[in-house]
Amino acid sequence: MYALVDGNNFYVSCERTFRPSLNGRPVVVLSNNDGCAIARSNEAKDLGIKMGAPWFQIRHLEDSHGLVALSANFALYGDMSDRVMSIAAGLGPGQEVYSIDECFVDLDGVQGDMKLRSKRIRQRILKWTGIPCGIGIGPTKTLAKLANHIAKTAERKPGSYPAEMAQVCDLSTMPEPQLNAMMAATPVTEVWGVGRKISAQLGAVGIHTALDLARMDTATVRHRWSVVLERTVRELQGVSCIGFDDVPSAKQQIACTRSFGHAVTQLSGLMEAVSTFASRAAEKLRRQHSHAAEVLCFIRTSPFRPDAQYSGSMVVPLRRPSADTAVIVQAALNGLKAIFRPGFKYAKAGVMLLELQPDRLVQQELDSDGTDRSPLMMSTLDAINQRYGRGTVALACAGVGRNQSTWGMKQERRTPQYTTCWEDMVVVRA
DNA sequence: TCTGGGGTCCTAGGACCC
């Protein structure tokens, strides 16, 4: 049996913890470059703001409806997430942190009233962090997700589901007729694993609700769609098909990509950006103790602009797998020089590390004396940047901020890093 | 003027093997 704990409107709720004046107001958190809305308060949803809505299309609501927009503050959200997760872990013996705002908890062997227990945990998270959560319980992950959806929807839209489902919903002990009624009231799009494309295809054959999907014949589903959807159907039927990932495995690829604050036309600006992204990616690589065998670099213009379009990418193999920033930056820059075409307004670039492997598998070289100083240098670099802040020590090709004002991120509405930066800490005066 | 970033898994089809 599983529980799914999920923070409501997570980024907005993090901001509200430190600025209670935002309660009751329509609030959105914007993506990097203040591009589009990636989190919305209930009031903002009620204004009809869609997930991913471009800011320039909704900014008129600032004046007309008191909409508040904030730049994304991921340092804050990451830290608040850690706090929420450590409290949620108290619900059961195992926890899988699935994303920044949600986790599955394994409830096997837990005694007592699961719903009451969940309500207490929910209350504790709210009291200790200020983040409101929904908790769903079910015999499979997909049903726990469904229960979570019901818990949140019942709270937000009274009348959509029975009122006692609000905040915490337990589908695991529900009598079948009632469970069927819940599934019949849930559109199939809300089922975990059913996206836009597949729900349209299902709709075309008369499958509109979670219950319709649960009652489909698994062989038909597998034949017409895939084993992925078949698993979803079985999970809805109460047969667990999706495993529990207690210890997250190392990533198979690592990316660092950004849209620019302003268009970049010169190779020099792109070189700075790509160097910076490659350095960041290498840091992430070292944190999970991996080496990369290939480096992918890409650049592209903005598909939203009427200008001439160009998109180029190249995979650069390394002579041998590495986690050395200098090696990875050099490979990325070699790729960049090969794909760069003058005369375009570049809007985005990125570096991806591919073919990752554990760093303990090292292939020595015949002409080497066996002493590789790179690991020591890299761990020193990471330690300094960890202690004194990102970018304290960097490769010179990442620039010294000369072009940063061009390609660097636009963040005009960022809130303080209340919990991760001494200077930004809240001061209480008597 | 202005449209995010970072992942995973699966499948189909082609190249190649005996």
Add this chain to the structure above:
DNA sequence: TCTGGGGTCCTAGGACCC
């Protein structure tokens, strides 16, 4: 008229997730 059977590996692309 009629041209086998069975397998692996790789890649590109599509679907999904938050």
